[in-house]
Amino acid sequence: xxxxxxxxxxxxxxxxxxxxxxxxxxxxxxxxxxxxxxxxxxxxxxxxxxxxxxxxxxxxxxxxxxxxxxxxxxxxxxxxxxxxxxxxxxxxxxxxxxxxxxxxxxxxxxxxxxxxxxxxxxxxxxxxxxxxxxxxxxxxxxxxxxxxxxxxxxxxxxxx
Amino acid sequence: xxxxxxxxxxxxxxxxxxxxxxxxxxxxxxxxxxxxxxxxxxxxxxxxxxxxxxxxxxxxxxxxxxxxxxxxxxxxxxxxxxxxxxxxxxxxxxxxxxxxxxxxxxxxxxxxxxxxxxxxxxxxxxxxxxxxxxxxxxxxxxxxxxxxxxxxxxxxxxxxxxxxxxxxxxxxxxxxxxxxxxxxxxxxxxxxxxxxxxxxxxxxxxxxxxxxxxxxxxxxxxxxxxxxxxxxxxxxxxxxxxxxxxxxxxxxxxxxxxxxxxxxxxxxxxxxxxxxxxxxxxxxxxxxxxxxxxxxxxxxxxxxxxxxxxxxxxxxxxxxxxxxxxxxxxxxxxxxxxxxxxxxxxxxxxxxxxxxxxxxxxxxxxxxxxxxxxxxxxxxxxxxxxxxxxxxxxxxxxxxxxxxxxxxxxxxxxxxxxxxxx
Numbered sequence: 001x002x003x004x005x006x007x008x009x010x011x012x013x014x015x016x017x018x019x020x021x022x023x024x025x026x027x028x029x030x031x032x033x034x035x036x037x038x039x040x041x042x043x044x045x046x047x048x049x050x051x052x053x054x055x056x057x058x059x060x061x062x063x064x065x066x067x068x069x070x071x072x073x074x075x076x077x078x079x080x081x082x083x084x085x086x087x088x089x090x091x092x093x094x095x096x097x098x099x100x101x102x103x104x105x106x107x108x109x110x111x112x113x114x115x116x117x118x119x120x121x122x123x124x125x126x127x128x129x130x131x132x133x134x135x136x137x138x139x140x141x142x143x144x145x146x147x148x149x150x151x152x153x154x155x156x157x158x159x160x
Numbered sequence: 161x162x163x164x165x166x167x168x169x170x171x172x173x174x175x176x177x178x179x180x181x182x183x184x185x186x187x188x189x190x191x192x193x194x195x196x197x198x199x200x201x202x203x204x205x206x207x208x209x210x211x212x213x214x215x216x217x218x219x220x221x222x223x224x225x226x227x228x229x230x231x232x233x234x235x236x237x238x239x240x241x242x243x244x245x246x247x248x249x250x251x252x253x254x255x256x257x258x259x260x261x262x263x264x265x266x267x268x269x270x271x272x273x274x275x276x277x278x279x280x281x282x283x284x285x286x287x288x289x290x291x292x293x294x295x296x297x298x299x300x301x302x303x304x305x306x307x308x309x310x311x312x313x314x315x316x317x318x319x320x321x322x323x324x325x326x327x328x329x330x331x332x333x334x335x336x337x338x339x340x341x342x343x344x345x346x347x348x349x350x351x352x353x354x355x356x357x358x359x360x361x362x363x364x365x366x367x368x369x370x371x372x373x374x375x376x377x378x379x380x381x382x383x384x385x386x387x388x389x390x391x392x393x394x395x396x397x398x399x400x401x402x403x404x405x406x407x408x409x410x411x412x413x414x415x416x417x418x419x420x421x422x423x424x425x426x427x428x429x430x431x432x433x434x435x436x437x438x439x440x441x442x443x444x445x446x447x448x449x450x451x452x453x454x455x456x457x458x459x460x461x462x463x464x465x466x467x468x469x470x471x472x473x474x475x476x477x478x479x480x481x482x483x484x485x486x487x488x489x490x491x492x493x494x495x496x497x498x499x500x501x502x503x504x505x506x507x508x509x510x511x512x513x514x515x516x517x518x519x520x521x522x523x524x525x526x527x528x529x530x531x532x533x534x535x536x537x538x539x540x541x542x543x544x545x546x547x548x549x550x551x552x553x554x555x556x557x558x559x560x561x562x563x564x565x566x567x568x569x570x571x572x573x574x575x576x577x578x579x580x581x582x
Contacts (some may be wrong), residue, residue: 009347009437013545017552018524022227022235025200037547057380058346061545062524063283063297086352086382087283089573091299139184150204153305157212 001049001077003115004042008055012088014038015059015067024066027073034070037107051117053109059088065095072097078117080124082106093140094149100124104132146154162412164319165385166354167293169409173277181318181418191253191271192219192306193280195262196226199238201281201304202245203263208308214249214312221253221271221280222246223262225519230257231527260492260518263287263460267370268492270401274388274408279306284460284542289373289385290366291392292408296383301480315350318418319411323359326426331580333558334368334468335462335540338375339431341423343441351380351416356411360425361386366395367464374461375542378438387411388574426450430575432538433558436546444563444575450555454537455568457508458489458516459523462540462561465498471565472504475511481571486513487529489521512568538567 012018014037015149016030024030035042052071058081059067071079079092082103092099097101098119105124109115113127124131136144161178163171164464171178194201202209214220222242230236239257240559246254257266263284266272279285281303288295291299306312322341328334342349355376357369364372369386376384386392389409396406430444456464457471468490480486488508490496496518499505505515516522522529525542530550531537537549537556544556559567562576569579 009439011437011543011545013525013543013548017547017550019526019530019547019550021524022196022526023232025203039458057458060347060380061283061543063281063299065299065301068299083348083351085348085380087297090302094299094301094305126521137184137315149301149305149524153308154208157208157308 001051001115002047003109004039004050004052005109005111006038006052006054009057009060010054011061012059012064012067013061016064016070018062021064021066027069030066031074034067034074042049046076049077050075051077051115053081053106054079054081055106056083058084058112060085063087065091067093068092068097080105093143096144096148100133102131102133114138162415164415164417165319165356165387165409165411166294166319168411169275169277170314170316171515179316181316183316184313185316186311187277187314188311189279189306190276191221191278193221193262193266193278193282193285194303195223195282196238197281197300198222198245199241201300201307204301204304205308206238212308214307217250218252219310220251220307221266222251222336223255223259223265225256225261226524227526228257228517228519239324258493258517260495261460261463261520263374264463264491264495267291268399268494270396270399273396273401273406274392275406279312282341283377284374285382286376286383287370287374289376289383289462290369291396292385292388294383294385297377302522317354319354319356319415320350321356321358321417322356323420323422324361324425325359325422326424327360327363328425328428331562331577332372332428332430333560333562333577334364336431337425337428338372339433339441339558340428342375342379342439343431345379345421347378347437347439348380350376353381355379355384356379357384357386362389362391362580364391366391367466370464371461381515386548430560430563430577432563432573433544435555435557437545438542438544439556442574444559447557447573448575450573451536451571452538452567452573453484453535454529454531455484455486455564456489456529456537456539456541457486457561457564458491459541460520461542463489463491463495463563465495467540467561468495468499468504470561472507473510474562474565475569476507478511478569480568482570485569486568487522488513488515490518492518501565524548538573540564
C-alpha cells in the first residue's frame with residue numbers, strides 16, 4: 001500500500017483537467033488523466049488499496065465528478081485530508097469514495113509511515129499513533145451503505 | 161429562536177420551525193440547474209427515466225454553454241442527446257447554444273428569486289445570492305437523483321457575516337473587493353459556510369453583487385448572499401418580476417454567526433489573483449509591468465453589460481498592444497445585444513478585441529482561447545488554477561474588467577488607476 005501525499009488546495013483541475021470534461025466520462029476514459037497536471041506518475045503507478053493524504057481544501061474548484069469516479073475506480077482506499085471542499089465531499093459520498101477529514105493524522109504523517117484504517121470505529125493509525133475522525137450522520141451513511149446515491153435513489157423510487 | 165439567512169431559508173424548505181448548524185435537512189429545491197453535463201447525467205439514469213420519467217418538468221433549467229458551438233463530434237453528440245431529452249420530457253426551461261452562461265440565464269430570466277432555493281451541478285451556482293436566493297453547487301450524480309425524486313439533503317451550515325463599509329475609490333470594483341476578501345480569508349476561509357454580506361452594500365448593483373456572490377465558492381462557501389433591498393427590487397422590476405411574486409428572507413438582528421468580519425471598502429485597491437490559486441492575491445500596482453499575451457473580458461464573473469462598458473470606455477479610440485489577444489465574452493445574448501446597441505461591441509472590436517459567442521468560452525480550457533506553454537493570460541474569470549485554460553505550463557491572473565482593459569493596451573499588467581482619473 002502506497003501513500004500519495006499532496007499539499008493544500010488540490011483543485012479539481014489538478015485532479016482531472018477541465019479540457020477532458022466533455023470527452024471523458026467512463027472510469028476507463030478518466031483513469032489515464034487522473035492527477036495529470038499535479039503528478040503524472042500517479043495514474044501509471046497507483047495500485048488498489050493505496051491512500052491519498054492531502055492538506056486543506058482538497059477537491060476545491062469545479063463541480064467535477066470525474067476525479068471521484070477515477071479515484072474510486074483505481075482502488076483508492078481513502079483520501080485523508082485536513083479538510084475537503086464541499087462539492088467534492090458530496091460527490092464522494094454519492095460515489096462511495098471514502099473521505100476522512102483528520103488534520104491531526106495528516107500533520108502526523110511523514111513519508112514511509114505505516115497506516116492502518118478502522119473505518120467502522122472512526123480510527124486512523126499513523127505509525128502507531130491513533131487518531132479519531134467523526135462518523136458520518138445516519139442519513140448520509142444510508143447513502144453510502146446503499147452503494148452510492150443512485151442505488152439509494154433507485155430503492156427509494158421502488159418503495160413509492 | 162434567532163436565525164441567520166441560511167437557517168431561515170433551510171428551515172422554511174425543510175418544513176421546520178427552527179434549524180441549527182450541522183443539522184441535516186431534506187429539501188425540495190425550486191430549480192435544478194445543469195448544463196452541457198446534462199448528457200452525462202441522464203446517461204446515469206436511463207432505465208429510471210424510462211420507467212418513472214422526471215419528477216417535475218419545471219424543476220430543471222438546462223443551458224448549453226460550456227462547449228458551444230460544439231467543438232467536436234463528441235460534444236455535438238452531447239448537445240444532441242440533451243435536446244432529445246428536453247423534447248421527450250417536455251423540460252420547460254431549456255436554453256440552447258448562444259443564449260449565454262447558465263448562471264446569467266438563471267438570474268436574467270427571473271428563475272432565481274429572493275427566498276427561493278436552487279441547486280445546480282456547477283460550482284458557481286452560488287451566484288444567485290446576488291438576488292437574495294439560496295443557491296449552491298452539487299455534483300452531477302446528485303443532479304441525476306434530483307431529476308428523479310426532486311429532493312435531497314443539505315447540512316445546515318454555519319454563517320459568516322461580512323460587513324462592507326465605506327465607499328469604493330475610483331478605478332476599484334466589486335471584483336477587487338471579492339479578490340481582496342479571498343486574499344484575506346484564503347480559498348478555504350469560508351469552507352462549508354454561508355456568507356452574508358451586510359453594511360454599505362447599497363452602492364453595489366445586481367451585476368456587481370453577482371460578481372461577488374459568484375466567487376463565494378472561491379472562498380469555499382456553500383452560498384453567498386446579499387439581502388434584498390431597493391436595488392434588488394428595482395432590478396427584478398426591470399426584468400418584469402413584481403414584488404408580489406417573491407418573499408424575501410432576512411436574518412434576525414440578533415442571529416448568531418460563527419465569524420464576523422469587517423472590510424473597509426475605501427482602502428481596497430485594484431487586485432490581481434496570481435497563479436495558481438485564487439487567494440494568491442496582490443495589489444495590481446505590485447504586478448505592474450508583467451507582460452501578458454492574452455486578455456479575457458467576460459464569463460459568469462464579469463461578462464455583464466457594465467463590465468463590457470467599463471472596458472469599452474477605457475479602450476475607446478485606443479488599440480490594444482500588438483503582443484496581446486483580447487477575447488471578449490458577453491455573458492448572455494441579451495447582454496450581447498445591449499452591448500451591440502450601445503456601441504460597446506464596436507468599440508471593443510475596433511480596439512482589437514475578438515468577440516466569442518455568449519458562453520463559458522476559454523474559462524475551463526475545453527475549447528477557444530486555449531493558452532500555449534509559457535504564456536500569461538489576464539482574465540476577468542473566477543479561477544486561475546494550473547491547467548485551467550487548457551495548458552499546465554501557462555499562467556492565469558485574475559482581475560477586474562478595468563484592470564484587464566488597461567493592461568490590454570500596455571501588453572503588461574497595469575493598475576487601472578493610472579488611466580481612470582476623473
